[in-house]
Amino acid sequence: MANILVTGGAGFIGSNVVDEYIKNKNKVVILDDLSSGKEENINPKAKFYKMDIRDKKISKILKKEKIEVINHHAAQISVPDSVKNPVFDAEVNILGTLNLLQCAKEANIKRFIFVSSGGTVYGANAKLPATENMPITADNPYGISKVTGEHYVRFFSNQYNIKYVILRYSNVYGPRQIPHGEAGVVSIFINKILKGETPIIFGGGKCIRDYVFVGDVARANVLALYKATNKAINIGTGIKTDVNKLYSIICEITNFNKKAIMGPERAGDIPANFLDISNAKKYLNWQPETRLKDGIKKTYEFFLNTNKGGNK
Ligand SMILES: NC(=O)c1ccc[n+]([C@@H]2O[C@H](COP(=O)([O-])OP(=O)(O)OC[C@H]3O[C@@H](n4cnc5c(N)ncnc54)[C@H](O)[C@@H]3O)[C@@H](O)[C@H]2O)c1
Structure with missing residues (x-):
């Protein structure tokens, strides 16, 4: 059991992750600005803060709610929008992630689960199936912001001993x-x-x-609470x-x-x-079931x- 803050917990994947965390008896606080998330997705057993991930007051919430783990799903998610407006993409995806990491450090957070994109961080010319040890590079602003977020997560982990798991999703679909x-x-x-x-x-x-089913992805997030510490892991089907x-x-x-x-x-x-998922099997004991x-x-x-x- 853990006290977890899920950013983007009113969105498609984040809300499915929240439901799975609550089913597994964790206490969940959701932080979401409802820019694409929806109130009807919010699990009634979770506490909800309507807030931007760039807000400096997040560290106070982390302390007040005694948060131990941050699960970071909130993002600007559209590749075409990131091409049209790379500054906005970077503000949300890079500066927002950086602000959360800074708040995590101030509030002594133990673990940071960062959601990245296996569909973009390996670049268009990647050898397939993509494996985690391939260089991360990207061809569009959204992918660049995910790669940069990963680098900051590793920096904060090295500098302040915050444990992390990076989950690189393939194409997630579902309710x-x-x-x-x-x-x-x-x-x-x-x-x-x-x-x-x-x-x-x-x-x-x-x-x-x-294409990986969101219920399987949610399960991977439960396992990431305890396993695959300080690793980047592909989550897909192969x-x-x-x-x-x-x-x-x-x-x-x-x-x-x-x-x-x-x-x-x-x-x-x-x-x-498409992604190689051997490491998900090895380090998370996870594989898709749907x-x-x-x-x-x-x-x-x-x-x-x-x-x-x-x-x-
Ligand atoms: N859908 C996929 O196939 C896929 C694949 C790889 C990675 N991802 C990643 O998974 C995560 C969730 O994506 P999704 O498909 O569920 O999208 P989504 O748009 O449903 O979820 C994103 C959530 O973040 C919230 N949000 C956006 N900007 C915010 C801000 N500045 N402050 C606070 N909340 C904010 C939105 O309101 C929304 O609830 C994202 O990080 C995305 O990059 C998704």
Whole structure:
């Protein structure tokens, strides 16, 4: 049992992590500015502060709530937005992370779990599947901000003995997903189909990604409370899925039988990314348990039942 602050705990992945922490009897405090997160995602058993991660008063909250672990999910999450406005991306993702680390130091935090992106930190030309010991580099401002965040986490750990775990997610999908994140395509396709519209597939549908279910990701965050100390760990499936295959699975589950509209290639879409997850097995004792079909079914049922979350 631990007292944990989850930043971004009203968002898609963060709220699923909060639920799993609470299920495992931890005490959770959420810090979120609700810029993309939603009140209905907030677990009623968690205490909630509507606050920006750049706020200097966070150290006071950490002390008041006797926080032991910070789990940092809050971020500007869109690659295209980071290209359009790299200064804002850096303010939230770099300076926000740095402020949290500084507050963590002031409040004697024991452990810092930092969420990074296995889809971007290895760069477009990475040898696949990407392994954690490959150099981290990045081709866009969002990826650069995640790489920089990782460097600061390691600096604070060396300098002030704050233990850390860096989790490098592949493309996360599942209930509460919003269309803007790295696996946004799952929620975009499902919500289009629910509205009776035909989804568009760009660039021939050959882009390969590694889709991991949010429930499995949440479990990895529970294990990271105690394991994989001072390591960066890939969290994915290692399974390659192209967009055409993803579309056919979604069509099968939703009983949709129209062919997708084929659109042009999109600038900046890297052809392939998937992760080696041997270290997650070795150091976290974690592996994904949800097959893509089952995860898509749960995601579809979520949007069908709530009709919330996917259509901002
Ligand atoms: N979705 C993916 O496939 C994926 C893949 C790799 C990494 N990630 C990372 O996972 C984390 C969560 O992403 P998500 O997909 O759940 O997105 P999300 O937008 O649902 O969650 C982000 C949360 O952070 C909050 N937030 C944003 N800026 C803030 C600020 N300045 N102060 C306080 N709160 C702020 C938002 O309101 C939101 O609740 C992010 O760090 C993202 O980079 C996501």
